[in-house]
Amino acid sequence: MSCKNSVRQTSVMSSFSIIPDPRKARNQIYSVFDLITISILGILCGADDWVEINLWATANDAWLKEFDICVNGVPSHDTLSRFFRYLDPKVFEQCFISWTQRVAKVVGGVIALDGKTICNSADKAGGTRAIHVVSAFSADNDMVLGQLSTEAKSNEITAFPLLIEMLDLKGAIVTIDAAGCQKNIAHQIRDKGGDYVLALKGNQGKLHDETNNFFQQALLVTPEESGCDYYKNEEQSRGRLEKREVWTIDDLDWLPQKDDWKDLKSLICLRSTRTEKGKTTVEIRYYICKRLMSPSGF
DSSP states (O other): OOHHHHHHTSHHHHHHTTOOOOSOGGGOSSOHHHHHHHHHHHHHTTOOSHHHHHHHHHHTHHHHHHTTSSTTOOOOHHHHHHHHHHSOHHHHHHHHHHHHHHHHTOSSSEEEEEEEEOTTOOBTTTTBOOOEEEEEEETTTTEEEEEEEESSGGGHHHHHHHHHHHSOOTTOEEEEOGGGOOHHHHHHHHHTTOEEEEEEOTTSHHHHHHHHHHHHHHTTSOHHHHTOEEEEEEEEETTEEEEEEEEEEOOOTTOTTGGGSTTOOEEEEEEEEEEETTEEEEEEEEEEESSOOOGGGO
16 A cells, blocks of 8 residues: 555544535635645644644655645645634534544543633633643543533533443543533443443532442441442651552342433542541542442542
């Protein structure tokens, strides 16, 4: 297979082939493939705007032509700006997420969904709230697969399903903090072929109460007596000692809420004990999980 043919069949064309071209036919000197490819490559190489992308592509024009990119020359920064200005942002976002997953080769692995507020993004004088971004992060590939912005942290509940819908979750383990611990989200993850590990806090009142009551008793007896699997790990560094203990239980016939959560298989308790400068702090966290988890692997 030639170099040119192989490039045309790469992830960029596969992922962005559904993008509708917003230009009139007479203005299509440069293909969608050209415009998107040089923009992605330019940004990956440090370009911050259309001018820098044009400069990068111009400097690498001969190399690009070897791969059948920009055979009609490099588009100007105005051409790039106009093209992306009229491009459907939602369709582009879907295509970009598809592309990042192809590049990352996400088959299985852990995908962490999380929400963060962007510092200094609020403008009190202008009445603009802080920007809150919900992201999907591939732990195995150390890269962000997709992001959505919301008006406030409380909107994570509505943003998570939108982001999940864009992702290919087959064989993946999806982790979400307590804001995403919702029955519909667990159901959606399973429908998309993924497994879930959801942080459990008081927002799921009865489920949290039952889980807390069980583990508070389990922590007072041996793992054998409680019916839990148990794992402990200790690390010491620069005067700090941290002990990490994990209890897992997969016999959930006693749990009234078990059938409310699609394919719920186990509950997890993580207790972290940290001692530093003579001060000891203890934190206990709970999780619900679709998989039968080994405590040593959590």
